[in-house]
Amino acid sequence: MKTTPEHDEGVAKMTFASVYPHYITKIEKKNRTLDELHQVIEWLTGFDENKLQELIVEKATFETFFQEANLNPNAHLIKGVICGYRIEEIQTPLTQQVRYLDKLVDELAKGRKMEKILR
Template sequence: MANDRILKMTFSSIYPMYVQKVERKGKDLNDLNKVIFWLTGYDQTSMQNQIDQNKTLKEFFDQAPQFNQNADLIKGVICGIRVEEITDPLMQKIRYLDKLVDEVAKGKKMENILRH
């Protein structure tokens, strides 16, 4: 199953892809980190610890200090699927992050991305 494969991927293998996507579009790495911190509650040090320890995406989200209560305001399509219709809670969190990264790469305003 594709979901099982995704859940076993490490955050340390995914994060550089997020960085590449954002930088390729000429956007700021700080904005990428800001949306990750907003969504998960990690800060730079705790996120780096997750990277250094090669945590899987499942572990990364399971150990998130404070998953943002406004995450359910994230709407739209990622990988051909509407994020608000994903029934698996963990997969939905992963796709929320993918959606936020896409929005950063597209240059959307941070105040709109962070859905206050």
């Protein structure tokens, strides 16, 4: 599934700080913890809690966020549909990486076991 250039640009310019509170709300509603959220983010990006806070304070865009990330070599195993897009078919690498993160947060919120989330 192809995304539009406008969609990809919107994703790239969005700040991690603007989305992070939504991740927290989503997982806490389903009785998951902030520690679990941070574990999932660290698995995907290599960012520990201190680095996440630094990126939030800097108001880093997703473009910067993923440029600085050390993407997990198993990230390509994240599959499924998120926001109407099949992740494995997204052709723009940055948009795909953001959707990887969205999918992991979704799986966490849906109660999936951590060992399944962290492929």
